[in-house]
């Protein structure tokens with residue numbers, strides 16, 4: 128006889144939403160996570176009164192009305208608007224590329240002047256069919272923007288020269304001809320005041336949660352622990368990597384507490400020179416307009432992924448997509464295990480899309496439409 132209706136593997140966004148809704152429907156649930164904390168990759172840890180985004184900066188943005196309404200039941204969101212800065216050899220530019228960027232770069236004032244400048248630069252390159260990423264970018268935005276704001280960052284991200292990367296990586300480099308530094312186009316945006324961990328803890332109120340517990344160990348001891356399992360861990364790991372390992376792109380973070388109130392004046396600064404080894408510096412307090420006497424910064428480095436490393440971004444190329452499909456076929460034959468979340472589906476999801484997918488899961492499993 129199973130102890131629980133549901134075993135939920137993973138206390139991240141996906142697992143927490145499912146657990147919350149299943150408990151509301153009177154189901155008995157146990158949530159486990161192999162980490163020693165809840166919240167998965169959106170985990171924030173309070174240090175010096177500042178909520179540090181431990182697994183990378185997370186900015187909530189969505190145009191999905193039902194998702195926005197839902198998250199606001201568990202957190203109050205502030206009015207943070209992501210307006211990152213790009214640093215290149217002592218110069219700073221606004222991102223995404225907009226009239227502030229163009230004005231700083233060329234001294235232009237009107238959209239017509241900016242468009243003309245970009246068109247001249249594109250024409251000067253005389254590129255027909257782009258053969259690589261460098262040619263693609265040059266044919267989209269011209270030399271200045273490419274050299275200062277695309278080249279170094281992209282090369283650090285991919286660990287290769289832009290000439291050696293396929294043109295297909297960049298399809299568009301959107302230019303905005305308004306003085307608008309808001310990085311996202313979504314209707315709603317913000318950061319949960321008090322951190323993401325608190326938001327997840329509220330979802331998990333009244334739910335039995337055990338941290339530091341590995342799925343494999345638990346079911347080895349208690350194979351019948353639950354009637355059904357929602358598995359938000361890596362799908363290939365569930366099958367002991369028997370068909371091969373799905374690959375990821377990884378990141379490395381180096382955090383530092385500084386004895387100063389305000390280090391860079393903005394939450395996100397991209398470093399666009401290839402010679403600077405990190406890709407970004409995050410100053411966490413600015414996500415919540417913090418006024419603490421100290422500050423915490425995190426340097427973010429692009430890193431190759433090796434089995435056992437933290438899986439960050441799935442690599443959806445032909446090899447990995449085909450391998451995932453083979454795991455998916457195995458998964459489809461499972462009677463009582465459902466794979467979910469970014470790792471179960473081997474898919475990059477922004478938080479709002481992860482929540483929307485969790486809503487679908489709730490509907491399929493519990494018959495409730497959120």
Ligand SMILES: Cc1cc2nc3c(=O)[nH]c(=O)nc-3n(C[C@H](O)[C@H](O)[C@H](O)COP(=O)(O)OP(=O)(O)OC[C@H]3O[C@@H](n4cnc5c(N)ncnc54)[C@H](O)[C@@H]3O)c2cc1C
Pocket residue numbers: 136137138139140141142159160161162166167168169182183184185186187188340341342343359360361378439440467468469470476477478479481
């Ligand atoms: C670097 C980075 C930056 C991002 N920034 C943004 C952003 O700015 N805005 C945005 O909207 N989205 C962002 N995202 C996406 C966001 O992180 C995801 O949408 C979200 O974390 C998905 O939640 P999840 O519950 O599916 O997965 P996770 O948060 O990964 O949760 C899965 C949990 O399962 C646990 N687990 C796995 N296997 C086992 C096992 N065998 N036994 C026990 N426990 C297990 C893990 O420890 C983990 O805690 C970013 C993602 C990355 C990688």
